[in-house]
Amino acid sequence: MCTGVRFSDNEGNMYFGRNLDWTEGYGQKVVLTPRGYKYQSAFLGEMESKNGAIIGMAIVVENTPLYFDCANESGLAIAGLNFPGYAHYEKDAVEGKTNVAAYEFPLWVVMNFSTVDEVEEALKNTAIVAKPINEQFPVSELHFIIGDKDRSIVVEYTEKGMEIFKNDVDILTNQPGYAWHQENLRNYMNLEPKRPAEVKWGKQKLVPFGSGSMMRGIPGDYYSPSRFVRVAYLNTHYPVKDNEDENVIRLFHTLTGVAMIDGAAAMNSGKFEKTIYTGGYSTASKTYYYNTYDNPAIMHVSMDDYDLDKSELTEI
Numbered sequence: 537m538c539t540g541v542r543f544s545d546n547e548g549n550m551y552f553g554r555n556l557d558w559t560e561g562y563g564q565k566v567v568l569t570p571r572g573y574k575y576q577s578a579f580l581g582e583m584e585s586k587n588g589a590i591i592g593m594a595i596v597v598e599n600t601p602l603y604f605d606c607a608n609e610s611g612l613a614i615a616g617l618n619f620p621g622y623a624h625y626e627k628d629a630v631e632g633k634t635n636v637a638a639y640e641f642p643l644w645v646v647m648n649f650s651t652v653d654e655v656e657e658a659l660k661n662t663a664i665v666a667k668p669i670n671e672q673f674p675v676s677e678l679h680f681i682i683g684d685k686d687r688s689i690v691v692e693y694t695e696k697g698m699e700i701f702k703n704d705v706d707i708l709t710n711q712p713g714y715a716w717h718q719e720n721l722r723n724y725m726n727l728e729p730k731r732p733a734e735v736k737w738g739k740q741k742l743v744p745f746g747s748g749s750m751m752r753g754i755p756g757d758y759y760s761p762s763r764f765v766r767v768a769y770l771n772t773h774y775p776v777k778d779n780e781d782e783n784v785i786r787l788f789h790t791l792t793g794v795a796m797i798d799g800a801a802a803m804n805s806g807k808f809e810k811t812i813y814t815g816g817y818s819t820a821s822k823t824y825y826y827n828t829y830d831n832p833a834i835m836h837v838s839m840d841d842y843d844l845d846k847s848e849l850t851e852i
Contacts, residue, residue: 553816610650623677
């Protein structure tokens with residue numbers, strides 16, 4: 537399972553991040569895709585980025601970065617989150633549409649577009665196809681949060697086809713679909729960060745034990761609908777910060793609020809889910825930040841420290 541978050545600071549710089557929750561890692565690394573990298577798409581022929589270099593967390597298969605999350609120099613970011621039982625891609629390419637293999641969808645987005653508006657327009661005539669990169673890596677059932685400095689959308693490809701949702705809380709978790717989660721937030725309209733005034737029941741004066749009394753009822757478990765409510769509350773109520781350090785701290789604290797701890801939630805296999813890594817991108821400094829379950833110290837990789845004009849991928 538996973539959680540994604542987007543927000544902007546007072547100067548319009550976007551911070552975009554996610555938790556990847558699973559029982560074990562995939563051998564993922566921070567991968568830099570430079571401006572000169574050429575990619576052979578499954579259906580679209582050779583492509584190269586129209587929006588500068590790309591950075592994010594990925595595994596590299598057949599010289600192709602399979603990004604879990606990534607962002608480009610233009611300030612557009614995307615993350616794919618688990619969506620089993622709901623994602624339903626096309627079996628074959630659809631005539632008359634731009635066909636994108638499921639495994640290359642994040643890379644295709646950041647290679648070709650610089651804003652959410654551009655993505656949203658292009659997706660009106662796009663089909664996601666259930667084509668794996670090879671037999672070793674089956675198609676992952678995902679939905680996607682895509683963000684820029686102004687806003688984010690959620691993209692779901694289901695039995696209804698391509699669905700695009702305006703994402704006013706700028707977050708995403710897992711199944712069920714985004715429309716259900718959005719409606720479910722109405723059950724938690726009573727939540728507030730403020731401290732209530734004292735009241736009297738008869739002659740008895742009542743005051744809260746401390747802060748947080750107006751948050752009673754917010755779900756604290758790791759279930760996807762619960763994480764959606766909790767991270768929506770945290771992301772929309774966090775005070776806007778001014779500088780890079782404060783905003784990176786905001787990003788990681790928000791995602792820590794829904795991070796999964798070993799031993800708490802078992803999968804069908806009997807293994808426990810945990811937050812394998814938390815990663816995030818700052819458009820202000822073109823820097824990717826991340827930590828792992830075993831090392832909570834926040835590490836960073838800046839695009840400016842690398843040759844962005846070469847043609848080979850850089851695995852960090």
